[in-house]
Amino acid sequence: MGDDNIIVQKPLSELIADQLKKDIWSESIKFGDRLLETDLAEHFDVSRSTIREAFKILETEELIVSKARKGTYVADFTEQDLNEIIELRTLIESQAFKKAMPKLDEQQLEKLKKITEQMKIKADEHDWNGLFDLDMEFHSFVVNLCGNARIVRIYNSLQVQIRTFLMHLDQYYSSPQSFYREHEELLQTLISKDKDAVVKRVSNHIEYVEEKLLGVNDENRVNAN
Template sequence: MHEQDSSGITQKPLSELIADQLKRKIWNEEIQLGERLLETELAELFDVSRSTIREALKILEIEELVVIQARKGTYVAAFTEQDVDEIIELRTLIEARAFTQATHHLEQNHVEDLQAIVDQMKTKADEKDWNALFDLDMQFHSYVVRLCGNSRIIKIYDSLQVQIRTFLMHLDQYYSNHQSFYDEHKQLLQALVSKDVHTVEGGVRNHIEYVETKLLGQKTIQNLRRYNL
């Protein structure tokens, strides 16, 4: 059942609103990856019925943010190194194509909208607010992908939004500071404005695969330590 606000605008169902709040708690690390979720506790926390909580958890299961196991309970999905590798690979494939195609549709009003997002990033970088930076990252990348003109790419990307935002939770450990994260998006916008497809594709790949390089570096160090090298 959908609710309406005082203006008559249709709002999300209660279960979706709760699912959104649970996502935010996970991304803010108020709820940990791998943590068990109890329907009774959540029903009390949100002051709703267990059936509403069950519907909210079903939404999160479809988005692969929780795992529901018969007779074992519901758990926040763990995020493995393989998950990180797969998200990096998928983002690179989709965004490299979408960003280069977006250059053909980029107008001045789009540039102004993207500049506004980047300006907000500067503010949040100064405040050292990773969560806000990651939310703005999602806004920036989603905005550009929607300019690519391929409805199927857009639909696939939309279906990955929750997984990508969960992936972003891990990025703070790979960036030396908040400013460098902001700088990368400023450079991405400059590349888009140039409309040079090679510069754009290179910028996107460098931005996304930067984390993969850091991961590989960490794995190499771990292996060296394991073998006392």
């Protein structure tokens, strides 16, 4: 049997950690909620030690926090977190997209077109979670082509934080279609092979939320006065 036929099965603790991430991203579990080992062990029909291993994974990814003598909680995602993720994504992705452009051949552009087409379907269905998953797929696909292993490694280590950041974006876009259209425009810019235009488009795409966030904050300050 060839290596291609080997199915790699994740450890049970990783599968549970993955499910808990999805529950947080879908808001079935809220920020700040307490996670009880006993309840989760019963829910998933596993040992408490398996749940503890899943907690360690999520804690490493900064999705949960353990508080001494208080228990384990889903981490809050603050305005500061939003700003830091925006800054990191802008720095990493603008450089990575520029470096990836010469490596984007017809087959790879076709892959991005298919992702974008799927985004349109999800936008029409008003499925924000589906859109955000496809956003991750789109951006990760390009970053992984950049040819800089360290950039790829750092970006991959931020995947959970970025995906958690994305679940906040629906409040900043007028509709799912506007979010999809940004990716369609980004795809067309990648097809153009214009590096300067790509850097500008990537930065605008990511920093759009920062502008909206600052606008909301300014409005709140005015109203408070």
